[in-house]
Amino acid sequence: MTEESAHGGERPGEPRSTAAIRADGGDESVVRRDRFSGGPARSFLSSLAADERIFEADIEVDRAHVVMLAEQGIVEDDVAGQILTALDAIEVDGHGSLPDGEDVHEAIETAVIERIGAEGGKMHTARSRNDEVAACIRYRLREDVLEAVETTLALREALLEVAEAHTETIMPGYTHLQPAQPTTVAHWAAAYEGAVRRDTKRLLEAYGRINESPLGGAAFAGTTFDIDRERTAELLGFDKLVENSMDASSSRDFLLETVQALSTHATTLSGLAEDVIIFANRGFVDLADDYSSTSSIMPQKKNPDTLELVRAVAGDAAGATQGLTTTLKGLPRAYNRDLQRATTHAWETVDAVTEASEVAAGAVATADWNEDELAAEAGAGFSTATGVADLLAANGLPFRTAHELVAHAAENGGGYDALEDAARDVLGEPLESLADPGAVEDALDPVESVASRDSHGGPAPEAVAEQLEGAREALSADRETLESTSESLEAAHDALREEVNDYV
Numbered sequence: 001m002t003e004e005s006a007h008g009g010e011r012p013g014e015p016r017s018t019a020a021i022r023a024d025g026g027d028e029s030v031v032r033r034d035r036f037s038g039g040p041a042r043s044f045l046s047s048l049a050a051d052e053r054i055f056e057a058d059i060e061v062d063r064a065h066v067v068m069l070a071e072q073g074i075v076e077d078d079v080a081g082q083i084l085t086a087l088d089a090i091e092v093d094g095h096g097s098l099p100d101g102e103d104v105h106e107a108i109e110t111a112v113i114e115r116i117g118a119e120g121g122k123m124h125t126a127r128s129r130n131d132e133v134a135a136c137i138r139y140r141l142r143e144d145v146l147e148a149v150e151t152t153l154a155l156r157e158a159l160l161e162v163a164e165a166h167t168e169t170i171m172p173g174y175t176h177l178q179p180a181q182p183t184t185v186a187h188w189a190a191a192y193e194g195a196v197r198r199d200t201k202r203l204l205e206a207y208g209r210i211n212e213s214p215l216g217g218a219a220f221a222g223t224t225f226d227i228d229r230e231r232t233a234e235l236l237g238f239d240k241l242v243e244n245s246m247d248a249s250s251s252r253d254f255l256l257e258t259v260q261a262l263s264t265h266a267t268t269l270s271g272l273a274e275d276v277i278i279f280a281n282r283g284f285v286d287l288a289d290d291y292s293s294t295s296s297i298m299p300q301k302k303n304p305d306t307l308e309l310v311r312a313v314a315g316d317a318a319g320a321t322q323g324l325t326t327t328l329k330g331l332p333r334a335y336n337r338d339l340q341r342a343t344t345h346a347w348e349t350v351d352a353v354t355e356a357s358e359v360a361a362g363a364v365a366t367a368d369w370n371e372d373e374l375a376a377e378a379g380a381g382f383s384t385a386t387g388v389a390d391l392l393a394a395n396g397l398p399f400r401t402a403h404e405l406v407a408h409a410a411e412n413g414g415g416y417d418a419l420e421d422a423a424r425d426v427l428g429e430p431l432e433s434l435a436d437p438g439a440v441e442d443a444l445d446p447v448e449s450v451a452s453r454d455s456h457g458g459p460a461p462e463a464v465a466e467q468l469e470g471a472r473e474a475l476s477a478d479r480e481t482l483e484s485t486s487e488s489l490e491a492a493h494d495a496l497r498e499e500v501n502d503y504v
Contacts, residue, residue, distance in 0.1 A: 179381030217248030237492025382414030
């Protein structure tokens with residue numbers, strides 16, 4: 001992923017020098033001059049192995065660029081055909097067959113020249129490896145981001161299926177990991193669906209800024225050739241251009257935004273994993289064997305290992321965000337070799353978070369909820385206390401007074417008798433003078449407590465049903481966006497292939 005001149009030092013029709021095109025297996029490079037072709041630092045500088053990730057992207061970028069050059073009359077049609085034919089063969093042979101080079105871009109160009117001679121060097125006319133690598137990274141990363149988006153949709157589907165099956169399954173709700181108020185499994189699952197939905201949106205928004213073409217920016221200052229930047233963007237399926245040539249070749253904020261969005265999603269996944277791990281510990285949920293493991297010496301153990309690893313990915317993603325930020329924070333415009341190290345953070349993060357998201361979806365989809373255990377624990381710790389205080393407040397007692405009364409009852413174990421004693425101790429009057437005894441009994445019941453909290457977004461089955469309806473609509477809309485985006489990229493790929501076929 002190294003720096004190169006805007007047009008490789010040649011004009012159309014001018015072959016490169018003998019030294020520049022030598023490909024006889026010696027120490028010289030067909031791209032670098034002999035002075036810069038060897039030495040102990042070459043392996044340190046090389047990104048060829050890591051560039052396997054963008055090998056296919058580079059071939060496509062090369063094709064689009066050569067087609068544009070031919071259409072603009074910058075490269076002769078027959079030469080374009082030879083180059084494109086060579087690129088087809090190189091793609092078939094694969095990354096492993098490339099000659100040595102500092103990066104995949106140099107190696108592919110070398111391979112083309114080895115096949116067709118000096119004329120192959122015309123493929124690099126009117127561009128730099130700076131705008132080339134930026135285009136390749138964007139081309140590949142957008143596919144990875146769409147795959148990550150797909151896993152968020154699968155996770156949302158799994159959460160919605162759980163919610164739809166458990167709208168009346170009572171469970172304990174917690175704050176500070178202490179019993180707080182009873183809720184439902186559906187309300188819990190819908191809460192995470194909402195968070196993952198925002199993660200989807202962040203990734204789709206990042207995709208929009210990834211899918212902008214930097215080609216034509218050259219080293220950073222554009223080119224003297226009459227190129228058509230819009231045409232290469234169209235051939236590669238980019239939505240628009242990165243307008244400024246310096247910005248096009250040197251900026252990597254799209255990488256940072258993507259890693260940040262992935263890190264946010266990893267944080268959501270970590271919270272989800274932590275909840276399920278705790279629920280499994282308390283017997284509320286049983287993970288499928290496919291998402292569990294056992295001990296090497298304790299045969300009774302069933303460990304939520306997969307979710308523990310999902311939880312750990314959040315740390316990796318946060319570290320990548322910090323690492324990438326630190327790499328980028330002090331770079332001047334335009335191109336700097338530091339950027340070669342920046343991309344690794346994105347690849348590692350998108351791979352890890354995508355896999356973690358997929359695993360989380362599977363774990364949620366196949367888990368078995370223990371409804372009896374959940375119901376038995378739903379009222380633990382006097383978790384219906386807030387509902388009783390709300391009832392007293394609704395009957396005219398100041399909420400702070402009601403809060404004090406119920407807190408006094410909680411100190412004595414809660415329940416109706418404790419509330420009766422608290423009413424006499426705090427206010428000097430019987431509980432029945434403050435609220436109907438039947439209403440108090442209902443407020444103490446976890447099922448009735450949940451049913452009473454039917455405010456918008458609340459846990460009551462009717463309120464959750466409304467949430468799930470909106471969530472289903474949002475999921476459908478995001479699926480359509482993903483499908484249409486993927487189809488657009490596929491259509492661009494097919495259109496480029498048709499253009500290439502006109503020359504080969």
